[in-house]
Amino acid sequence: MDFARLVLVIAAKDLRAEIRTKEAINASAAFALVILLLFSFAFDLDPDTNREIASGLLWLVFAFAGTLLLNRSFARELPNDCLDALVAAPVPPSALFLGKALANYVLLLVIEMLSLVVFGIFYNVRWTAQFGELMVVLALGTWALTIMGTIFSALTVNIRLREVMLPILIYPFLVPALMAAIQLTLEFMAGRPVSIGSEKGGWWLMLIGFDVIYTAVTVVLVEHVLVG
Amino acid sequence: MFWWGDKTMRDKILYFLGAAAVLLIARNIYVISGLPGEEAQGAIFKIIFFHVPLAITALTCGTVACVASILYLVKKEMKYDALAVSVTEVGLAFLAGNLITGSIWARIIWGVWWAWDVRLTSALVCWILYASYLMIRHAVEEPTQRAKLAAVVSIFAFIDVPIVILSIRLFRTQHPGPVFFSSTGSFPHDWSMIMMWNLFAMLMLGTVMTMIRLRQEEVQREIDSLRRLAHAF
Numbered sequence: 001m002d003f004a005r006l007v008l009v010i011a012a013k014d015l016r017a018e019i020r021t022k023e024a025i026n027a028s029a030a031f032a033l034v035i036l037l038l039f040s041f042a043f044d045l046d047p048d049t050n051r052e053i054a055s056g057l058l059w060l061v062f063a064f065a066g067t068l069l070l071n072r073s074f075a076r077e078l079p080n081d082c083l084d085a086l087v088a089a090p091v092p093p094s095a096l097f098l099g100k101a102l103a104n105y106v107l108l109l110v111i112e113m114l115s116l117v118v119f120g121i122f123y124n125v126r127w128t129a130q131f132g133e134l135m136v137v138l139a140l141g142t143w144a145l146t147i148m149g150t151i152f153s154a155l156t157v158n159i160r161l162r163e164v165m166l167p168i169l170i171y172p173f174l175v176p177a178l179m180a181a182i183q184l185t186l187e188f189m190a191g192r193p194v195s196i197g198s199e200k201g202g203w204w205l206m207l208i209g210f211d212v213i214y215t216a217v218t219v220v221l222v223e224h225v226l227v228g
Numbered sequence: 229m230f231w232w233g234d235k236t237m238r239d240k241i242l243y244f245l246g247a248a249a250v251l252l253i254a255r256n257i258y259v260i261s262g263l264p265g266e267e268a269q270g271a272i273f274k275i276i277f278f279h280v281p282l283a284i285t286a287l288t289c290g291t292v293a294c295v296a297s298i299l300y301l302v303k304k305e306m307k308y309d310a311l312a313v314s315v316t317e318v319g320l321a322f323l324a325g326n327l328i329t330g331s332i333w334a335r336i337i338w339g340v341w342w343a344w345d346v347r348l349t350s351a352l353v354c355w356i357l358y359a360s361y362l363m364i365r366h367a368v369e370e371p372t373q374r375a376k377l378a379a380v381v382s383i384f385a386f387i388d389v390p391i392v393i394l395s396i397r398l399f400r401t402q403h404p405g406p407v408f409f410s411s412t413g414s415f416p417h418d419w420s421m422i423m424m425w426n427l428f429a430m431l432m433l434g435t436v437m438t439m440i441r442l443r444q445e446e447v448q449r450e451i452d453s454l455r456r457l458a459h460a461f
């Protein structure tokens with residue numbers, strides 16, 4: 001089988017397992033809702049502040065709910081030694097990794113769309129002003145979250161304090177990507193277009209660059225992480 | 229000097245370098261304290277003679293750690309892992325020194341201990357990145373697995389540093405611009421020389437500390453293997 005098909009097989013396997021058990025996605029969606037509720041107490045809510053803090057808030061919700069989801073990605077393979085079987089299977093580690101990342105990506109996007117709708121209703125923020133651009137930012141930012149989350153999920157799968165280590169590791173690494181996503185989302189929610197040549201356009205390059213660099217580096221290094 | 233005879237060549241070099249570094253720092257402190265205060269900032273300005281060398285030494289440590297980590301992944305020899313962890317710990321200490329001296333300066337000149345400015349934030353993120361490297365090491369028991377995972381994290385961290393700096397530069401800045409090696413700087417030449425001497429002293433100190441830490445790692449590994457041997461019987 002060629003590489004792309006292997007990636008899709010792994011992704012389909014993970015998605016099927018998740019749809020049958022729904023353990024990670026339920027926990028993650030519920031957690032996103034709870035954080036959205038808590039944030040309503042943390043800030044004084046009037047329409048103007050809402051618009052200003054909306055994007056930062058949203059991306060924090062995505063990042064928090066994301067770690068919950070990503071933590072399960074490799075940990076789910078531990079019972080019955082499934083991870084050993086996967087590594088031993090005739091699938092290159094990079095395909096295994098990308099397949100898992102793809103499944104996480106789809107799940108995380110679902111959670112994010114859900115939070116976005118709930119957020120729009122609860123906080124009375126219109127986020128559809130520049131729907132297309134917002135979706136592109138969401139796609140790029142979520143890929144950054146997924147690729148880092150999946151590689152660190154693989155890294156921490158066999159160690160003590162796994163649940164604690166993942167958030168500690170990924171948030172500092174994600175600082176540039178989260179900043180770019182927050183800045184761009186802020187502009188789009190306010191209905192201001194951002195072109196690459198403009199003053200805020202650097203954030204586009206930052207987000208795309210982060211995705212490209214880390215996708216390349218993780219694909220190269222994942223063999224050491226999984227096989228050694 | 230009966231104890232001197234049992235020392236290996238490497239130990240002798242270590243003692244010599246350590247003594248030289250301490251002497252050099254003492255000499256630099258003496259010279260710097262004799263300088264006049266800067267026009268606008270007064271005596272607090274002199275903190276820069278430590279602040280900048282500490283940052284450069286920390287950066288050097290990060291680079292060495294990345295190279296050692298790559299070498300470990302390629303050659304799978306534990307000595308590279310030992311070097312990576314030693315140099316990261318030392319670099320973290322130097323970066324902490326850089327953050328603390330910067331904070332003291334900021335309290336007096338800016339009036340606040342901390343501002344979320346580009347370099348401060350980058351330095352802090354950098355510190356947290358390498359601190360998480362040490363945390364992951366503590367979480368893994370098995371030496372080869374620990375070395376492997378830590379090496380990957382170290383490489384990731386090294387790649388992240390320039391991206392973080394770039395991203396926060398896009399965001400905001402209020403840190404004073406560079407005064408050395410730049411055409412806009414107005415640093416007198418002999419002051420630059422003092423700075424260079426202090427940088428040299430800090431690098432030497434960093435090297436000595438890394439060598440000491442490296443020896444601890446080696447002894448630790450020897451103890452571990454002896455323990456395994458003892459359990460085997």
